[in-house]
Amino acid sequence: MMDTAQLQANILRGHGRNHVRLLFFRFPASVDSAVAMTRDLAQCVTSARQQQLQSEEYQRCQADSLLVSFYLTYDGLHDGLGLIGIWERFRGRAATSPNGRLFSDGMSSLESSGQILDKVDDWESHYQRKDGKPPFHGMVLLARDNPEALDMDCAAMRAILTRDGQVVHEEQGRALRQSSQGPPLEHFGYVDGISNPEFAPLVVRDGGWDASAPLDQVLVPDPFVNGAFGSFLVYRKLEQDVSKFRDLVGHMAQRSGLSQAEAGARLVGRFEDGTPVLGTTIPSGLWPPDNDFTFQDDLAGSGCPLFAHVRKMNPRLDDPHLSPAEQLDRRARRIARRGITYGNREPDLSDAPSKDVGLLFMAFMANIADQFAFIQRAWANDPSFPRTPTNVDPIIGPDATPLGRCFQDRGSSFSWQSAVTMRGGEYFFAPSIPFLHNPQAG
Ligand code: HEM
Incomplete structure (x- = not known):
């Protein structure tokens, strides 16, 4: 039985908020400070259980609430938090497996870009490695409906991230809707987010599409906490x-x-x-x-x-x-798609921008190589x-x-x-919440 209080939000179900900030950070140089920073952040991270309660509250009285998620790259786990033997602990997912290589080497690696035909030289510079060093160790996602309140939440989060570490880049996502009650669109004008795997059994009529999916299609056992789960996250900034x-x-x-x-x-x-x-x-x-x-x-x-x-x-x-x-x-x-649009448009979408608008594509899965990289x-x-x-x-x-x-x-x-x-992207892992409270090898 999976405990949703130990699992991060936004994995099993999308958060549905209108505004998102992505803060890409580097850990402080010392492992002890990185561990302390992760523990502080863990207090703010939303669990799948809390997300469920927030969603019930929203249905009752449209109450806006903050959702926070915390994702780490391989370098964040290995260099930032000083964890070794990560792959030995991901049962059945060895470092030399295709999934292991993609996650460890990152999206800008020759391995990844060669497979999925990414032209890394054209990426925005903050997503590229410099002198072989990864540009960031992790990403914090903050989401809510009220953008002014989100600005304040972001400032508080930056204060934690920059106490010893660094925020090296930020993205702002904003759901594109033609009216406040309208469905989210992508920038070409099509409703998005309709078809996703559903992680609960559904009733399907004969001959129809069964959208259900088993939990192990999106969750993997957390390598550092027995009985808790995490998920891999693929992030891609796609300009339209x-x-x-x-x-x-x-x-x-x-x-x-x-x-x-x-x-x-x-x-x-x-x-x-x-x-x-x-x-x-x-x-x-x-x-x-x-x-x-x-x-x-x-x-x-x-x-x-x-x-x-x-x-x-x-x-x-x-x-x-x-x-x-x-x-x-x-x-x-x-894959479980959880992306959001970025960039400004005219309210009626009558404009036709050639740049600076697009999709912050995000998708959760159990295996990057067998799922995202395969379908791409x-x-x-x-x-x-x-x-x-x-x-x-x-x-x-x-x-x-x-x-x-x-x-x-x-x-x-x-x-x-x-x-x-x-324009740039990375592979992340969304660790379990108990791991974030005690980010050390047990
Ligand atoms: C700017 C880039 C993209 C745009 C504009 C876009 C647009 C759309 C739209 C309009 C839909 C139909 C609505 C829906 O079923 O949710 C859709 C579905 C989908 N897209 Fe994309 N997409 C983009 C990138 C990607 C990427 C990078 C992937 C994965 C590699 C992807 C995978 C999917 C999948 C799996 C579906 C659902 C198909 C189904 O189950 O019927 N999309 N996309």
């Missing part, structure tokens, strides 16, 4: 060129004779309001958007193109020739997934593709270039 995306969708619409709305929906796999493009040519306007569908009756991709972002990222039983074990394997790749490399970036010819993911796939930049959809072809640029 809204102007370029709109031009490209316009070009696709022109080539295919589709409306702009339908052309965009065929690229994303959902209309802007979240309606799945499968089986319709117009958005339904229904809320919540349908998530109870599979692609098993649309093998050729005429209803939803094989290259559509949501289909590349979750092929949902789209191949009846796969064995049950292979289907299970695909289900086990799913072998699904998004691979033009032959799920079948040839498909092409790369038009939202997050690379520009240089062996099939060229020409996409085929229902007899017409159109050229495509990525409108998303990776």
Whole structure:
């Protein structure tokens, strides 16, 4: 039985707040000071249990509350807190395993960037290593609805982090909504955060999509505390060129004779309001958007193109020739997305910025190599997934593709270039709360 008072918030369920700050910090040089700093921070960290209570309170009276999470890089655990033998303690996850190598070497390593085609030289400098040294040891996430109150919380957190250590970078996330009650959108204008694994059994009707997932898809035993759990976090700052995306969708619409709305929906796999493009040519306007569908009756991709972002990222039983074990394997790749948009927009989103807006992509999982790195490399970036010819993911796939930049959809072809640029990121571990109270090898 897992104790939710020992698990950090935001892993099993998203926090749903409108404002987020990410403080990237370096520990003080001495291990003793780093341990003391972690203990101080542990007092502020929100557990999954507290998150549940906050959420009940929010439903009762819309009470705004602060949520704090604390994540560490491998260097933060190893150099900052002086912990050794980390991998021996992650049962079954040795240092030499693909997951071990990605986490230990970091997202800017040759290993990681080679696998998932990141161009690290183009990253913002505060995400790059200098003289082989990692730029930060960890990240504190603070979230709430009231931005002024969040500024004060941030100042208090900075005071703890800078007593001996350093805050080396900060990001500000802000949920993008067209109205205060509207759903969160990403900057291209589509509702985001609809489909995620649900870590509780769900009732699914026959033929629908079973969104449930076992806890070991997102949790791993905390290496330093028996009976407590943590999770790996993938963070990526993805800049979006809204102007370029709109031009490209316009070009696709022109080539295919589709409306702009339908052309965009065929690229994303959902209309802007979240309606799945499968089986319709117009958005339904229904809320919540349908998530109870599979692609098993649309093998050729005429209803939803094989290259559509949501289909590349979750092929949902789209191949009846796969064995049950292979289907299970695909289900086990799913990740718990918890990202938030950054950057300023006009309230009606009529502007079309080319830079300085995007997604602070964050996702929890039990294994970085088997989940995030696999779906980015072998699904998004691979033009032959799920079948040839498909092409790369038009939202997050690379520009240089062996099939060229020409996409085929229902007899017409159109050229495509990525409108998303990776600006920097890192792999983190979200340790258990008892570990944060006593961050030493037991
Ligand atoms: C700026 C970059 C991105 C944009 C604009 C974007 C946009 C979207 C949108 C609009 C949806 C549909 C709404 C939903 O189901 O929640 C979606 C779903 C999804 N995205 Fe992304 N995304 C981005 C990056 C990524 C990355 C980096 C990954 C992972 C490598 C990813 C994985 C997924 C997954 C797994 C789904 C759910 C698919 C499903 O279960 O149906 N996305 N994304």
